[in-house]
Amino acid sequence: MNSKRIALLLLLTCPLAPVSQAQIKHIEMRVEGMT
Amino acid sequence: MKQHLGRQSGVQSVEVSLIDGKVDVAPKEDGQIDPAQLLKATYDSGVTTAEMDMTASGKIVKDSSGNLALQVAPNRPFPLVGNDLSKGLESLADTPTTVTVRGQLYKKGADKKKPDTSVPLKLLIVEVQKKE
Numbered sequence: 488m489n490s491k492r493i494a495l496l497l498l499l500t501c502p503l504a505p506v507s508q509a510q511i512k513h514i515e516m517r518v519e520g521m522t
Numbered sequence: 523m524k525q526h527l528g529r530q531s532g533v534q535s536v537e538v539s540l541i542d543g544k545v546d547v548a549p550k551e552d553g554q555i556d557p558a559q560l561l562k563a564t565y566d567s568g569v570t571t572a573e574m575d576m577t578a579s580g581k582i583v584k585d586s587s588g589n590l591a592l593q594v595a596p597n598r599p600f601p602l603v604g605n606d607l608s609k610g611l612e613s614l615a616d617t618p619t620t621v622t623v624r625g626q627l628y629k630k631g632a633d634k635k636k637p638d639t640s641v642p643l644k645l646l647i648v649e650v651q652k653k654e
Contacts, residue, residue: 509580509594509620511555514547517573518523518564519630 523567530563532556543572553595557627561637571637574628576645579652584615592623592645600627603646611650622652 527536527547532555537546545564549555557576564571580594582602590608591599602608611621625647628637 508551508553509578510551510553511549511557511576511578511594512622513577514549514555514557514560515575516545516547516560516564516571518543518545519570519572520568 523564523569526563526567527560530555530559533560553598556598558639558643561628561643562639565636570630571628572630573626574643575624575648576627577622577624577651578645579620579622581618581620582611582614582616584612590615592621600645601642603644605647607647607650611647614653620652620654621650623647624649624651 523545524536524538527533527545532550532552534548534550536548539545547555547560557574561571561574578592578594578600580592583591583593583599585591585599590602590604590612592602593599602611607623611623614621623645625645627643627645630637
């Protein structure tokens, strides 16, 4: 019973994992000479 | 320039504001985006980058010389420029704690037109947003 609950918990939290992954989230540049 | 940057690997979307000269780049989640490559691509499109800021999350690591870096992908460490904020993160070096920071990766020098992409970009942290 407990293992079923753990498996369900893992299944539900898997999509959330990439959110906390190390990564570049945003890049902003200030540029000159753009027309 | 928008199309030029949009073709770079790891780039999800590019928003350009002509009024204030701002370019916002949203990365894909594949982690393939390379800020140095973006600098080069911007230069190649005939535009000068005055400044580049990045928001990233990663782990603080220390190299053999004791210098701190933000590791955002297995092979992509950004050396940190020493300041009060980076010193505050020193205790998290080589721990599993993930930090989210905002910082400056590039600022154009007084006489420099072309960014030097042969040296790794250093991150000057201006804000620590999250530690988890």
